[in-house]
Amino acid sequence: MKTTNKEALIDILWILAGNLFLAIGVAWFILPNNVLTGGLAGVAIALEPLFHIQPEFMINALTVVLFLAGAVILGKKFAMKTILSTILYPTLLSVMSYLASEVIAPDTFIMDKYLATIYGGALMGIGIGCVFRTGASTGGMDIPPLIVNKYTHIPLPTLVLITDALTVLLGVFTYNLQAALTGILSVWVSSMLIDKTMMIGGHKAQSVMIISEKYEELMDMIHDELERGTTIIQAMGGFSKEKKPVIMVVVSKKQLPQLQYMIAHADPEAFVIVTETNEVQGLGFTYEEEL
Incomplete structure (x- = not known):
């Protein structure tokens, strides 16, 4: 290149x-x-x-x-x-x-x-x-x-x-x-x-995986309140063999507490995994949506 x-x-x-x-x-x-x-x-x-x-x-x-x-x-x-x-x-x-x-x-x-x-x-x-x-x-x-x-x-x-x-x-x-x-x-x-x-100039963020029965409600809240996109991953429980949707979302560090608050109130029994992400590229991180 x-x-x-x-x-x-x-x-x-x-x-x-x-x-x-x-x-x-x-x-x-x-x-x-x-x-x-x-x-x-x-x-x-x-x-x-x-x-x-x-x-x-x-x-x-x-x-x-x-x-x-x-x-x-x-x-x-x-x-x-x-x-x-x-x-x-x-x-x-x-x-x-x-x-x-x-x-x-x-x-x-x-x-x-x-x-x-x-x-x-x-x-x-x-x-x-x-x-x-x-x-x-x-x-x-x-x-x-x-x-x-x-x-x-x-x-x-x-x-x-x-x-x-x-x-x-x-x-x-x-x-x-x-x-x-x-x-x-x-x-x-x-x-x-x-x-x-x-790592200077990298866009650090938090990658969050959410397993919840109320995934649709949570996705709507993430879209509307955090203005972040989500991805649904189809997964299957290793023990139960039940198929469950998993929400994957990437948020900034300052948005993580708000996301955790939303999850706790919408579904206290949700299973949540938070991972440190060193680099994120795309809409909302390295460029903004053109209006």
């Missing part, structure tokens, strides 16, 4: 914002405090005592190498989107590192390691999540999860968590167990923020 100019511009803005958040998290929180974390920053910090290579230089070099691997395996479309990150991230990281060391007082970013771990992990997660929304990559250690996801379809946040946890474990050999355990906290925070950021 062809991407419009507007969609391409939005993708570029997401990638720009994502790399900016990622660079700030690494340059201002992770590197100044030697926090073991996931991603290339974690690899660079874990290997620095062994190879004595400046972490910023190692990050920039590995960014290019992993981009080339991702371009070969994930294809041209991935490469076209990710090349922007491959240029942006090292550039922004250098700029943010320069600001931290030369413009802003260097001691400003030396802080309690747990604070650096949490805030650095959060900013990194937001950054990676912004870029993942476009189907691209930051050009770093999120490329291996994307490759594995292509063949296994395991959720990206889960794969990022596993990859980053393995990266942090490298630090056990060069630092100590406490440093690695602190790093896992950063990985967990980052994974949570990736998931939340990727």
